[in-house]
Amino acid sequence: MTYDADTLAQLRKDADEILGRYPVQRSALLPLLHLVQSVDGYVSPDGIAFCADAVDLTSAEVSAVATFYTQYKRRPNGEYQVGVCTTALCATMGGDEIWRQLSDKCGVGHDETTADGKISLERIECNAACDYAPVMMVNWEFFDNMTPDRALRVVDDILEGRDVKPTRGPNKVSTFKETERVLAGFEDGKVDEDQGVGEPTLVGLKVAREQGWKESK
């Protein structure tokens, strides 16, 4: 491992906290891989060695796990992971067209990163927001009801260094590394930030209130 002493000390401290959450140490592997991405921006050879050491596996065993899951990246990831849902429903509602325009704009294809390292583009599978289709995710925050223009504006903002705000999520999207630290199970103080509940989430409740319907008669 080539981590400097401070980085390694912090990693070890965080790893201990993660290991403490589970009765069996190997369960810590997925969050540890997220942790490694929060430092290196991908699952690096150093990160694999670190995880192997932490949960007492071989580096081959850790690699075998890391390569199974799409969120673990094998090459340095962009600062912002931009995913356009192109599973059937979002694709039909316009996701294909959004993807085409974003890919043209960024000049990269699926699972590729812009030369400046700002954006990694991905065709993502269903992200459980179908009532907000077409959906885009930036560092796994929701950008709902996208159009090509809205999506292009988000990408422009990222490329020009401006903050971007999701439709459901915190006030600004964190970087890929910061996001990975949250996914490793470390709170970042943004939990109460909110953009208001989206219309599709509340639509049934609204109908019920208007009609005076209650859940029991």
Added chain:
Amino acid sequence: MTDLTPVLSATWDAEQSWKLSTYEEHGGYRALKKALGMDKADIIQAVKDSGLRGRGGAGFPTGMKWGFLPPDDGGPRYLVVNADESEPGTCKDIPTMLSAPQVLVEGVAITSYAIGCNHAFIYVRGEVTHVYRRLMQAVREAYDAGHLGKNIHGSGFDLDVTVHAGAGAYICGEETALLDSLEGRRGQPRLKPPFPAVAGLYARPTVVNNVESISSVPAIIDRGVEWFTSMGTERSKGMGLFSLSGHVERPGQYEAPLGITLRELLEMAGGMRGGKKLKFWTPGGSSTPIFTDEHLDTPLDYESVGAAGSMLGTRALQIFDETTCVVRVVTRWTEFYKHESCGKCTPCREGTFWLTQILKRVEGGQGVDADIQQLLDTCESILGRAFCALGDGATSCISSSIQYFREEFEQHITDGACPFDHSASALFEVTESTKATEEAHA
């Protein structure tokens, strides 16, 4: 007309609905205190009597699942919540956890107490950062208030809850793959038996339940079995979230008694987009055979949907109008299954690959007459022969779409092209210039 019945969604419009204080103002944790004063067997019996069936797709009776745990042998037993919501079309657990994570945490506490579990896990898919934040806070707040931790409310019952983020794999929604993933392995399904109830997490007795199933438990304990069974049909009791998506005027979450129909739901949702005609829909996600406008009045309960040739699944109603090419949609779903097949078993790994090849050929106008029969034969080779339900699910949309729209598949082959203008299905205007570029790309 069936009334909507907001129970889980009732507090979603409250100020900071995700906070413990908001939840408690609306009666939160009353059920836990009541449960802690009850006999464990009585809690399990109440859930059995309520008729609550798994809300994650399979519809297995929740109380019966709990009852399968072997007698206490003094060793640990686990509750694992399946929050890996990834079935295409399914979008009910994410808003639940975003807007009301405490109801899930309370459900976890009650269930854990009932089954004798002292360490529960919530396995949430990794691609939803803000949901994970809300869950972590919900658990932290519940600890601080004494709803979790040591000697909960003086009952002598201890419970730790770990919120665990996955890393992007649909297969981890399959309960045994989820357990392997939670153990730090590749998420591949296990051979059953032994079932998780006997040898689950760390080979110990384990209950795996969906978010919505566990979130329904506090209300059943608080308001009683009779209240719950007053909703729904004879054998499909209670309420559930119906998630409408696609070509409808007002897509979203509609919490209703099981047995409501799409016709009723569509009326509440303002009808089809721009008054267009309904073409096809899924009653419970992409793994459930598609329905058409013939099924507008099919009661959406487990039995009626099953009798009509599909499955209630996750009540993920993906609705497509007449502008939609069914071959295009089915091809894309099949690409999803190919991408998500874990590779463990041959029928699914190879089958989804070849289905994708054939479908792309048909969709692109290069299909041959034998392709339709080849698709059906390949589906037959997968169905019932795959290691888990992913392979079976992959065949549903293909077989059912050929059943209802065979002539559309044939038309792609005879015309040598897709007869549909894809831009008509989009929710925004696709300009002529972009269409021209699209053709150049194709």
